[in-house]
Amino acid sequence: MSRTCSRLRHQLQTNLWTAKRLWPHQIEKTQAKSLEALSVQYLFSVPLGDLLLLDGKWYVTHAGLLRLAQRRRCSGIRVQQVAQFCDSEASRWVFKATLYKSSSSKGFVGFGDADPSNTSPLVRGAEMRVAETRAVNRALRKAYGIGLCSVEELKWLSGSSESNARHRPQGASYDLNGSNNGQPRLRDQLCLLIRKYNLDSNLVKAYAADFCGTQSLKEASRERVESFISHLAACAKESRDSLVCRLNSYAQPEEVKS
Numbered sequence: 099m100s101r102t103c104s105r106l107r108h109q110l111q112t113n114l115w116t117a118k119r120l121w122p123h124q125i126e127k128t129q130a131k132s133l134e135a136l137s138v139q140y141l142f143s144v145p146l147g148d149l150l151l152l153d154g155k156w157y158v159t160h161a162g163l164l165r166l167a168q169r170r171r172c173s174g175i176r177v178q179q180v181a182q183f184c185d186s187e188a189s190r191w192v193f194k195a196t197l198y199k200s201s202s203s204k205g206f207v208g209f210g211d212a213d214p215s216n217t218s219p220l221v222r223g224a225e226m227r228v229a230e231t232r233a234v235n236r237a238l239r240k241a242y243g244i245g246l247c248s249v250e251e252l253k254w255l256s257g258s259s260e261s262n263a264r265h266r267p268q269g270a271s272y273d274l275n276g277s278n279n280g281q282p283r284l285r286d287q288l289c290l291l292i293r294k295y296n297l298d299s300n301l302v303k304a305y306a307a308d309f310c311g312t313q314s315l316k317e318a319s320r321e322r323v324e325s326f327i328s329h330l331a332a333c334a335k336e337s338r339d340s341l342v343c344r345l346n347s348y349a350q351p352e353e354v355k356s
Contacts, residue, residue, distance in 0.1 A: 110137050113144040119340045120144070120333055121151045132156055140166055140244070147309060147329035150249055158246045160231055161325035163238040170242065173198040177230055180209070189214055191226045195233035197241045208236030249328065284323050291327065295334040297345065302330070304348035 113133055118125050129151060133144070136156060142148040148162025167175075176196045183192040190213035196205040210232025212225040221228055228250070235248040288306075292299050303315050309326045310318035318326075333341045 106138065109141065109143070110134055113137050113142075113149075116144040117151060119343070120336055122337065122340075124151050124154050126154075129154060129156070136246075140242070141169060142166070147325055150329075150332055152252075156246055157249045157252065158239070158244060159249045159325055159328065160235055161322060161329075163235055163242075163244075163248065164321070166242060166244075167197070167238055170199065172241075173200050173203060175234060175237065176205075177233060183211070189223075189225045191229040193230045193233035195230075195237040197234075197237040199241055206237055206241035208233050208238070208240055210234070210236060284320065284327060287327050288323075288330075291330055291334060295338050295341070297334070297342070301345040301348050305345055306330075308348070 114125075114130060117129070117133060133149070133156065136142050136149065142158065142162055143165075146161070146165070147159055148165060150157050150159060175198070178194045178196075180192040180194050184190060190211075192209065192211045195208045195210065197208070198205050210229045212229035212232065214222070214225065217225055217228055231250050232248075235250055238244070239246070239248065288302070289299075291297070292302055306315045306323070306326045307313065307318065309329065310322035312318045312322075315323070330341075333344075
């Protein structure tokens with residue numbers, strides 16, 4: 099029991115320390131209290147990109163929801179296209195996601211929709227995948243009782259609302275499949291961010307592998323890489339200095355030559 103408490107205390111301290119480094123001007127008593135509750139109840143990790151703080155409010159990410167489902171031993175997620183509400187010519191898509199917490203679960207249902215009117219020009223051609231992600235996120239939030247909105251459902255990420263334009267990660271398109279549909283591939287998005295913020299590419303790759311929980315970036319799933327790009331863009335826009343400080347922790351000490 100004491101070991102569990104110690105681990106939880108360490109998680110809380112790490113989350114709070116990281117949050118203060120990433121969002122030094124937004125972390126106040128209210129945000130710290132909310133972060134503590136989210137850390138205890140769901141074991142969300144700020145360093146891994148499970149949560150983002152925008153305009154003083156916490157939002158959960160797709161990656162964070164998937165990790166939560168894994169911890170809770172989710173039995174499976176079934177995703178179906180709702181054909182009667184879809185129009186491929188108009189790039190309008192609706193999906194239904196059903197999450198099963200156990201083999202005997204009746205399922206928790208969530209719907210997600212996307213079309214050019216509620217997505218950013220940055221994701222033109224990827225509306226179908228945006229709709230699927232939204233559906234899965236809503237089913238996950240409903241199944242595990244998460245009142246937080248997910249980042250992928252926000253206007254600044256998937257829409258063109260001027261009121262949220264200041265939060266939009268510039269230079270990232272969030273194309274999920276890396277195909278030649280007029281959108282940059284995930285690899286290209288990452289390179290754009292590296293060039294835009296003048297980051298060390300080797301350190302970014304090391305950080306990405308750690309974030310995705312793999313030995314190398316090549317081994318990471320597309321969803322994990324997508325979440326990392328979103329996380330990196332938000333961190334760089336919020337405070338490049340803090341991001342560089344974190345990246346430097348992945349630098350390998352040089353071997354002293356005799």
